[in-house]
Structure formats: structure tokens, C-alpha cells
Amino acid sequence: MKITRIAVAAAVSVLALSACGTGGTSTGDKPAAGKKAEAINRLEIIAPAAPGSGWDQASRAVQDSLRSAKLAKSPEVKNVPGASGTVALAQVAPQKGKKDLWIASGLAMMSGVISNGTGVTLDDLTPLARLMGEYEVIVTPKDSPYKTTEDLFAAIKKNPKSVAIAGGSAGSADHIYIGLLAQHFGVNPTDVNYVPYSGGGEATTAILGGKVQAGVSGIGEFSAQIKEGKMNGLLVSSAQPVEGVEFAQTAADIDKSLEFQNWRSMMAPSGLDDAAKAGYIDALKRMHDSQGWKDTLAKNAWNDNFIAGDEFATWLKEENTRVKGVLDQLGLSKN
Template sequence: MKNTRVAVAIAVVAVTSLSACSDSSGDKKDGEAQAINRLEIIAPAAPGSGWDQASRATQEALRSAKLAKSPEVKNVPGASGTVALAQVAPQKGKEDLWIASGLAMMSGIISNGTNVTLDNLTPLARLMGEYEVIVTPKDSPYKSVEDLFKAIKDNPKSVSIAGGSAGSADHIYVGLLAKYYGVDPAEVNYVPYSGGGEATTAILGGKVQAGVSGLSEFSAQVIEGNLKGLYVSSLEPVEGVKFAETALDVSPTLEFQNWRSMMAPAGLDDATKDKYVDALKTMHGSANWKAALKKHAWNDNFIAGDEFATWLKEENTRVKEVLDQLGLSKK
């Protein structure tokens, strides 16, 4: 069936590709990497977003391991991260400037048809993977993700879903679920927000009927009982966070992981690039980073340097194919 083909395609993008080349046995011990004097990390989304959390976790882990002397995070939200990309990409050769990137930015480039792409950056490392979740207000009548999409199919305008920017990983996954339940993705009333904090406010305030985002953005509200965890895109239950269903309960082909990474401007000399990659490898082995992975329920899918660069090109091809199938591609 067409739905199954689409589900298999997106699963290859988001799951199989994450597990490939994930050996991090070359990580160095703390203190072996050369310290970075001053580092600015651009989080291409609003505070509270997945990119913001990844950027600040990186900031703290680098600082605590003395890998960067004064790392700072700057939020530049908008258009699936492509607003920030457009600011960083022209700064060719600029040192001590990183930008968080990932599936959302890659898909945003393709769906928005931007002039700058990830080819205008230097790949440093893929940091982690994260499952997508569907949540609703705690008093929502929907008891399953099937209930939610049945309501959308019956009356698309009656159900709005808050998520990240148009073309983001959130948007892709809603499109995948829509296809699975026989709903035209274009019929879904998807409301984009620049960060998880804004989306959470919209859900709690009753402005939308559901929300989609990375697990870390909604987990605290689900644990506290402010939001109902309807669905998580993992094959197993998530420790400490209750969801009504997992992907395994619906279909194993719906397993899905978003991913996030660190990039730098293009045009860096080899010594500078190696210094940054070594810092991230050392950070990955630090106690602080391991604690961040556990805190946010991130999956440890770390790869770095040339290995990450090779994977990135393969991932871009797969994401383009899926967005073409979902009718979201402009490039």
C-alpha cells in the first residue's frame, strides 16, 4: 500500500540512518582536546525548543569539561532554522562560531527552497536522536492517535495541531501519520511555532487541540499531568514518561527519530576544524553530557567529522525523497 511505502521510506530516513555509522569508540578522554577561547553557539529556534536545549546542553558540557572558556548561546528563531542559517553561512572562515542544525533545518531548506544549504557549512558532529511525541490537553476526548486523526478526517478544520516550523521534523511526522491514517497531509490544520515553549502555551491555553514535538519539549508537562501523552514514536515505552501508545502499538514502520547536530561556517582550515571535532568527541565522553542525554531522554547517536559529513549527504538524499512523496518539497 502507498501508506506503507511512505512509512518505510521515512523510517529509513529517521531510524536506520541514525543507527548507521554510530560507533563513537574514537572518543577522547576529558582534557585531551584543545580548549576553544570564545565560542558562540547559534540556537536556530526560540528558547525552550529542542535546538535551544541541545545548544545549552552543549554549552554546559563544554564549559564543565573546560573545552571552551566562555561558550555563549544566541537564539535566532525562524523558518525551520533557515533564518539562522542565512546569517551564519555567509561568514565563511569565521572561527569560534557554531550553529545547531538537524533534520528540521535540512527539511526546511528543501521545503522552503532556500538559496543557502547545509553545503554552506562545515559538519562537526551529530549529537543525538530524539523521538517525536503527540500530546493533547489533559481533558482531551482523544484516547489514541487514531481517534485524533479520525477527527481530522471527519472535519479537518475542527482540529489544529501545534508543532515546529513548516517543513520541520514535527511537520514531517504529522504528514507521515496522516498518510498512515488515510488523511491528505495538506488537509491537516498544522500550526507552526518557533519553539516548544510557544507550542506548549498554545496547547495549555486551548488554542489548539494537540501538539507534536520532540520528547524533551513536552516530557515535563506530561510528567506533571498538565498535558496528556497520546503517542511516542518509539518501539518501547519511555522510562518515566507515560504515553497511551507507542509506534509499536500502531505500526513498527512508524518508528521515527529526529536528530540534531553542530556545524560551523564553511572555509575553516583543517587545524581549526579538527580542534572543534576533537572538542565535541571529548565532550561526548564527559559525565555532564551523559547526564544531559539521560535528562532529556535523548538517544546517543553521536558521530563526528568526516564520518558525519558522509552520513549527512546520504541523509539529505533520503529526506528529499520523503518530502517529495509528502508534497512538501520545493527544491
């Protein structure tokens, strides 16, 4: 599938978007001192993508961390893939006031809502917390002739159809970052042979099976394969090397403007009563402070960009305005 115009448009604003996702570890209003939160009895977490995807990994990390910190008794993850997360959004949003239901969200869902003109938006959810930021990575199979990002895009420039790149759904952070790289290397982004998959597991299979020549995803989806020598890490979208995972280049090695972060969050249906909303936010704050969550961040090379409650809700509106403004200017906004 060719790169769509939205990927090119979103790439123009990527610096502004990623900069707003790196604001530190503020947690907003703190829970009452000395008050122990009551464990959530039952919790369903919707991962709006297939197993192995970044959203799936984030959802299962929250599940494990809540359980290990005894903040939720029976958290379960359900995968509802499709259309940059908007299929899951359309299922959750109408369930106003429903308790014990969360949905993972993020940049891809926000851009998907704006570009697809969906009947529901992120305004139909209750913001709970932004969880983390994650760098994007470019990988190739272990025996690939492409050893650097320059090698890869030189081949694409010479014969675009000969180099297929596996990534997430159309309009996702993966898609956006490939568009940004294409522009940098003088390749028409619409010429890139981008192949979207509904989850990181499918993309990994395609890369290891030789069905595509390269892949793009969040660092957590390919880090194990890079460490095991099954894939080559060509590029990580950070300014500095990432501890524990080896890459041929960082974004700064090519151009600092290519630094990029995706972000993911947890939200709930709208119309929650105040007690339920406060309890969920408190549980996520306590999860964030737990050793289990800190270990998860380190294991997955995720950036601790946690904010919660009203602070997250305010940031989310600013982020949405910024994204929509760029897409409006380019005539790509339907919402």
C-alpha cells in the same frame, strides 16, 4: 495552517531517513591518546529556532556540557528563529573561516533547504558532529477527551477544522510526523489543521492555554509537562516504551512503520583552518564522553547517535541525497 505537500512527501521517506539516524555511538577518528584538548576560549552557538524549541534545548545542552567539562570557557547561545532554520543558516554560511561560531542543524534544516531553494545549503558549513536522535510525541491538554491517537484522528477525520495541532515550523520533523500519522489513519494530510510555532515554548503555551487541541514535538519539549500531569502523552514514536515518561501508546502499538527519529547536529562555517576544525571535533568527542552529556541524554530521553568528523560528513551527504531524491521525484525540490 494546512499541512503542506512537503510534509506528505517527506513522510514517504521517513523510514529511510530515521533509519540512517540510529546507527549507534561511533565517534569516528579518536583524539590523540593522552593529549588534553585546550579549552575553547569563547564560543557562540546559534540555535536556529525560538527558546524552548528542540534546537534551543540541544544548543543549551551542548553549552552546559562543554562548560561543565571545562571544554569551553564562555559558551553562549543565541536564538535566530525562522524558516526551518534557514534564516540562521543564511547568517552563518557567509562567515567563512570564522572561528568560535557553531550552529545547530538537523533534519528540518536539511528539508527546508531542499524545498525552499535557499541561496545557501548545508554544503556551505563544516560538519562537526551529529549529536543525538529524538523521538516525536503527540500530546493533549490534561482534560482533553482524546485519550488515544485513534481518538484524536477520528475527530480530525470527522471535522478537521475542529482539531488544531501545534507543532514546529512548516516542513519540520513535527510537521512530517503528523503527515505520516494522517496517512496511516486515512485522513487527507492537507486537511489537518496544523498550526506552526517558532519554538516549543510557544507551542506549550498554546496547548496549556486551550488554543489548540493537541501538540506534536520532540520528547524533550513536553516531557516535563507530561510528568507533572499538565498534558496527556498519547503517543511516542519509538518501538518501545520510554523510561521515565508515560505514554498511552508507542508507535509499535499502532504500526511499527510509524517509528520515527529526528536528528540534530553541530556545524561551523566553512573555510576553517585544520587546527580549528580538529579542535572543535575533539571538544565534541570529549563532551560526548563526559558524564554531564550522558546525564543530559538520559534526562531528555535523547538517543545517543553520536558520530563526528569525516564519518559525520559522509553520512550527511548520504542523508541529503536520500531526502533530495524523494523530493525530486515528487516535484518538490528547488535545490
